[in-house]
Amino acid sequence: MPVPARAGTEADDAARARALRKMRTFATGLLAFAALVFLLVHLFTDLTGVWGFVARASEAAMIGAIADWFAVTALFRHPLGLPIPHTAIIPRKKDTLGRSLSEFVAANFLQSATVSQKILSAQVTRRAGEWLAEEGNQTRVVRRAGQGLEYVLARVSDEDIEALTRDVIVPRLVATRKAPALGMLLREVVDDGAHHRLVDLVVGEAHSWLESNPQVIDEIVKQRSPDWAPRFLSDVVSSRLRREVLSWIAEVRDDRYHRARQALDSWLVQIADDLRTPTSLADRAENVLDELLTQPGVVDAVLEVWASLKRLLRAAVIDETGEVQARVRRLLAEAAQRMTTDEEFAAGLDARIATTAGDLVESFGGEIASVISDTIAGWDAKEASDRIELYVGRDLQYIRINGTVIGALVGTLIHALTLLLP
Template sequence: MEQTEAAESPDVTGFLPASGFAYTESDEEKRRGVRRMKLFATCLLLLAATVFALAKWAEHADAGAWAGYVAAAAEAGMVGALADWFAVTALFRHPMGLPIPHTAIIPTKKDQLGQSLGDFVGENFLSESVVRSRLSTVKLGRRLGAWLSEPANADRLTTEVSTALRGGLTVLRDSDVQAIVGEAINRRAATLEIGPGAGKLLEQIVADGGHRRVVDLVCERAEIWLVANADSVMGAVTGGAPGWTPKFVDRKVGERVYKELLRFVTEMRDWPEHPARGAIDRFLRDFANDLQSDTATRTRVERLKAEVLARDEVQDFIASAWGSLRRMIVGAAEDEQSELRLRARAAILSFGRRMESDPRLRAKLEGWVEDAATHVVTTYQKEITSLITDTVAGWDAEHTSRKIEAHIGRDLQFIRINGTVVGSLAGLAIFTVYRAIAGG
């Protein structure tokens, strides 16, 4: 009745079929439990057969009316046990090796079962109504807000995000990123005309008087330089004088020029309404206007921009910008007290508290999640369910049957046991009714 242990026991020393459907040592332990239950159910069948034989012998020996009742119960128990043995065995193999139709259901119908399982999951778990109903009962917004508002959870999330950020920046190849960044900057700079924007910015700076600090700084630095380099200035003036002029005249001229330069710089520094300052203001205003409206000026600015971008020094700086940025981000992500991590933690806590207290924000987030989830399940339902069907289709039929039997076979043996017991009781009841009717 039962197949041999050699035929049933797989090699569990790391067996892994080509499909990746592993039969593990844990499965073999379960299978040993199945064999014990099979032995018990078979012994119960043999017990029923023995009782039937003894009862029939007692009945023929005129041992009394009880022998008929016992024989009927034992006979029905055998029938129930055999019928349930056939039903259980037919799930996994051909009973007694006979190719009886509609037996060995799991090995022969494996692909159809996988397809049915995929369809069942798609219809009952991946439908839009089911997903929306389930997500609406979860109250994701409130739960997420409560979780994020806990400082320990905010610290944990900040750490995980920092780790992921460092890992992502580490695996990126600097040369590839630098090429992308450089191309993006160059393309953007080439297509963006800077003249009008620079003109508006300069116009606003002049209107606000922001350039005056620059003028003040230049005047201060010029005065300091003139004081420190008086001999050099006078020497430059006298050195350019004609050879036929007397030396004392050249010296007087040099001193005069130096004093006038120093006076001019000092007055310009100390007098906000100095005519030279006004000339600078007019020049900057005119230049700001030309940057916005004068075609020739804008063309020259664009040409200068292109020349600057084409210089090797500028391209090297653009390419190296990514390396500096990456080092800065990685360093900030590693430092628990960095401004980046502190701000990220504060933002997480703030978002969690808002999520707890703001029902509109919770509703918006939950709506986004529901829309995203339903879009995924409705758009990719076939791809998701095909994972089930394709996986099951790739399993080896024999090992699939063997693994399933290892997991549920023990419970199925109770069907045989119950069939023996219930069959015996049913047979006893039927025989009792029959004798009551026949005796009546």
């Protein structure tokens, strides 16, 4: 299985490869230099005096360099291609190393206290407010939000909405009893008095209409009065009836606690209770609602609403000088000001963010850290080893260099001790 896409760019990887080759060449050069010195000293000197120190130093330097070369190479591959036990550790143990690294990260980093404290010390709210206070960033946020909305709208077709409405929403609504929910909604409306404005509007319009059209009552009285009744009597009755009706409607309009209003409230409460219980009214309401939902025009109406909503949303997204985007910018500016000036608000928001992040990490830390082990498990062993060596191999070459230098110093010290001892 191929290794996943590289985290860095090709230029970064090329630079790392050059640095690795340079350090590897330098470390190998030190080993070659120590071997050359060792060979020359043994060929052309008697190994006495200072030459003894040089010989022992070069010998120990070679030993240290070769030992550290073996140790570094054994991490990534078999030295000299020989299948020596406990070599090529990373290719052979990459899955185990991935699990260990995942457990280490989860146990030491993805902890509630650690993450919460880091978020609190970072002052996320204040820094976010400072960033958001700049007009350019506000414009960027609004534009990105608009692009995201346009992306969603472009990928939700009318056919999808039609299929969703016809095949999912309407059948689900038909299969569900709607009368209890309707009764509960009606009861909430009555309890909150939300219908009073509608009653005020209807009563007020009725009073104005009757006041502007007195002939309506006159016509009713004329049609209902007997033929033998004199004309003046019909006029008196219609005039009196018109005054009484207008007076009664005015009382209902002006008195919020009129008996007619109370009777209407009681009637609506009774309807709401009947809808919430298995009654004939609830059954009739259910049948009416089902018939309405199964009408072909329901899907067309939903599509028309969706088309209108898309046009409105697109207009708001496209018009950067429009009222919608201007209002969003003002809201962002107000939020940014409060985030940067209201220390109590910022501290409270930071605390909530820290608590939420800590809870998430505490609950899902293991799953989050498992990304490491799962990713490493999916890598090809050799390519994974090469990639890891590319990133850390340059620093590991210092082990070879240090081994060469320290070996030379230790060889010199040991030779000095052998001369001093009896």
